Amino acid sequence: MARPMLQGARPTTFWQFGAGTQGPVVGPLIDVREGDTVEIKFVNKLPQPSTIHWHGLPVPPDQDGNPSDPVAPGAARVYRFTLPKGSAGTYWYHPHPHMMTAEQVFRGLAGPFVVRAADDPLAGWPERNLFVSDLKLARDGTIAPNDMMDWMNGREGQFVLVNGARRPRIDVAGDERWRVWNACSARYLRIAFDDGRAFEHAGTDGGLFDAPRPVTSLLIAPGERAELLVRAGDRASRAVLQAAEYDRRKMSMSHDDGHGSLPADPALALADVAFAPATARVLPTTLRAVPPLGEPVAHKTVAFGEEMDMDAMMKGPAHGRPAGMRFTINGETYAAHRATLTSRRGDVERWEIRNTTDMDHPFHLHGTQFQVIERASGGSRTSEPFRAWRDTVNVRSGETVTILVTQDMRGERMFHCHILEHEDLGMMGTLKVV
Numbered sequence: 001m002a003r004p005m006l007q008g009a010r011p012t013t014f015w016q017f018g019a020g021t022q023g024p025v026v027g028p029l030i031d032v033r034e035g036d037t038v039e040i041k042f043v044n045k046l047p048q049p050s051t052i053h054w055h056g057l058p059v060p061p062d063q064d065g066n067p068s069d070p071v072a073p074g075a076a077r078v079y080r081f082t083l084p085k086g087s088a089g090t091y092w093y094h095p096h097p098h099m100m101t102a103e104q105v106f107r108g109l110a111g112p113f114v115v116r117a118a119d120d121p122l123a124g125w126p127e128r129n130l131f132v133s134d135l136k137l138a139r140d141g142t143i144a145p146n147d148m149m150d151w152m153n154g155r156e157g158q159f160v161l162v163n164g165a166r167r168p169r170i171d172v173a174g175d176e177r178w179r180v181w182n183a184c185s186a187r188y189l190r191i192a193f194d195d196g197r198a199f200e201h202a203g204t205d206g207g208l209f210d211a212p213r214p215v216t217s218l219l220i221a222p223g224e225r226a227e228l229l230v231r232a233g234d235r236a237s238r239a240v241l242q243a244a245e246y247d248r249r250k251m252s253m254s255h256d257d258g259h260g261s262l263p264a265d266p267a268l269a270l271a272d273v274a275f276a277p278a279t280a281r282v283l284p285t286t287l288r289a290v291p292p293l294g295e296p297v298a299h300k301t302v303a304f305g306e307e308m309d310m311d312a313m314m315k316g317p318a319h320g321r322p323a324g325m326r327f328t329i330n331g332e333t334y335a336a337h338r339a340t341l342t343s344r345r346g347d348v349e350r351w352e353i354r355n356t357t358d359m360d361h362p363f364h365l366h367g368t369q370f371q372v373i374e375r376a377s378g379g380s381r382t383s384e385p386f387r388a389w390r391d392t393v394n395v396r397s398g399e400t401v402t403i404l405v406t407q408d409m410r411g412e413r414m415f416h417c418h419i420l421e422h423e424d425l426g427m428m429g430t431l432k433v434v
Contacts, residue, residue: 001025001108005159009141014108015046017093025164026131027093027111034085034117043076050104052079053096054113055223056205056369056391058087061411061433064366067098068336068412088117089207089369089389090179090225092131098334098428102185102420106136106155107143110183115207121284122202125177125229128170132270133183135159146421148313151322153250153359154186154222154419160243162271170241170271174278177202178228182220185420188248188265188360188394191226192217193273194240200283203227206369206389208287213386217244221362221394223418232278241271248360249397251308290387293371293404296350300341303330304395304417304427306357325425327357327417333426337412340429345410351403355395361427362418363401364392370405392418407433 002011003025017027032038044050049072051065059081062069071077091113095104112131116123136157138144146155162168182189193199193216200212205225212229220226244267305328312324326333330340343349351370353363369389375382377399395401407413416428 004141005135006137006141009139012137012141012143014143015104016108017111025108025135025161026133027109029111029129030093030113032083032115034083034088034115037080037082039078039080041076041078042071044071044073046104047073048100048104049073049097050095050100050109051097052093053366054079054081054091054093055364056089056091057081057113057115058084058368058408060409061367061413065096066366066412066414067096070097083115088115088120089205090114090181090203090227091205092181092183092225094183096414098336099424102146102155102424105183105420106157106185112179112181114179117207121287122177122208122229125281126174127177127179129163129179130271131163131181131183132189133161133164134185134187135161148322151325151421151425152308154421156184156187160187160268160270167269168271170273171276172230172232172273173276174232175281176230176232178230180220180226180228182222182224184222186222187243188222188246189220190217190244190246191220191228192242192244194242197239199231200229201226202229202287204388205391209290209386209388211285211287212283219246219394221360221392221418222420223362223364223392224390224394229283231280232275234280235277237275239273239275240269241273243268243270249358251358290371290389292387293348293406296348296404298343298347298349300343300349300351301330301354302341302351302363302415302429303354304357304361304363305329305331322425327422327425327427329416329427329429332429334416334428334430338430339432342432342434343407345407345433348404348406351405353393353395353401353403355397355399358397360394360396361422362392362394363415364418365405365415365431366391366413367409368405368407368413370403372401372403374402376400376402407431410434
C-alpha cells in the first residue's frame with residue numbers, strides 16, 4: 001500500500017494487513033466477545049517469512065505465531081482459537097519472525113484486538129481507540145532502514161501517529177472510555193494532558209482492575225495497553241494529549257556525561273482534544289475483581305543483559321546484523337527450540353525480572369496474563385499498589401520486577417524485551433510448558 005506522507009516526496013509504501021489500499025496504516029480492528037471462536041486466514045504476500053502473534057491473548061501455542069512457526073512467502077495458514085471467559089481486555093496483533101519482527105512492524109503490520117465481556121460494567125460508556133505508532137521516513141518519503149542507533153536503543157520515528165494520523169483532532173462530547181495501545185518499536189509514552197488535568201486509569205493489558213484510579217500521567221511502555229476514563233467536564237475546554245517527557249536512559253556512542261546515556265525524550269503532542277460540557281457519568285464502585293494467584297510453587301529468574309563492543313560497532317554490520325551488540329536473557333541470545341526455562345502447566349510461579357543493563361526494557365510473556373507483586377531498586381522494595389492483569393511490564397535500569405504467573409497450556413511460549421530491535425538481536429527466550 002502506498003500513500004503520500006511528505007509534501008514533495010513520492011508516496012510512502014507500507015506493508016498492511018487487509019486487502020484495502022486506502023486508509024490508515026493500522027490493521028483492521030478485531031472486536032469480539034468472550035466465548036467467540038476466531039478464525040483468520042493469513043496469506044503471506046511479503047518477500048519475507050512472517051507470522052501473526054496475538055499479543056496477550058490466551059491462545060494455544062501452535063496458534064500464537066511463534067518465530068519457530070513461520071509462514072513462507074506465498075504460503076498461507078489459518079489461525080483458529082476460542083476466547084475463554086475472563087479474557088476481556090485490550091490486545092493487539094503483529095508479526096513475530098525472528099530478526100524480521102521490527103522491520104515488519106515499522107512498515108505497518110500491526111492492529112488492535114478487543115475482547116469484550118458480557119458483564120462489562122462500562123458497557124454504556126462511549127469508547128475511543130487510540131492506536132499509537134511512530135514512523136521514521138527518509139527525505140524522499142521512503143521508510144528509512146534501521147541505523148546503528150536504532151538497533152542500539154530501539155527505533156523511534158520522527159512522526160508519532162494516532163490511528164495512522166499525525167496529531168489528529170479529537171472531539172469529546174461526554175465522558176469516554178479510551179483504549180490506548182503503544183504499538184511503537186521502542187518509544188515510551190507517558191500519557192498526559194498539557195494542562196495537567198486528571199483522568200482515570202481503569203484497565204491494563206488484560207482488562208479492567210478493581211476500581212478506577214485518578215492520575216495525571218501514565219507510563220505505557222512499548223507493547224503495553226491501558227484503559228482510561230476521560231471526563232468531558234462542565235465547561236468547554238481544550239487540551240493537548242501528549243507523550244510527556246520520560247528518561248529511559250537511551251545509550252549514546254560517547255560517554256561525555258559519565259554513563260553514556262542520552263537526554264530524556266522531550267514531550268510530544270499526540271492529539272488536540274476539544275471538550276464539550278456534559279453531565280458526568282457515575283462510575284461503578286467496583287469494576288472487576290482481580291483475585292490473587294496464590295502461593296508460588298516454583299521460582300524463576302530472567303536477567304536482561306547487554307554487551308557493547310564499540311570497536312566492532314564502528315566497523316559496520318556483519319552478516320546482516322549490527323556488529324558488536326549482544327542483547328541477552330540469562331547470558332544467552334535466542335536460539336530456536338532451545339528451552340531457556342521450563343514450567344509445569346497450572347503451577348503458580350514467582351518470576352524475578354532483573355534488568356542489569358543501562359536502559360529500560362519492557363518484559364513481555366506470551367500466552368497468559370501475570371500479576372506484578374513488587375519492584376525493587378537501589379536497596380528499596382515497593383509493593384505494587386493494586387492487582388491487575390498484565391502481559392507486558394517495564395523494567396527500569398537496575399530494577400527487579402517480581403511477578404506471579406501461571407501457564408494453562410502445554411507447549412512453547414516466548415518471553416522477551418518488547419523493544420523490537422532488542423528482541424530481533426536475541427533478547428528473547430523460550431519457556432517450555434510441560
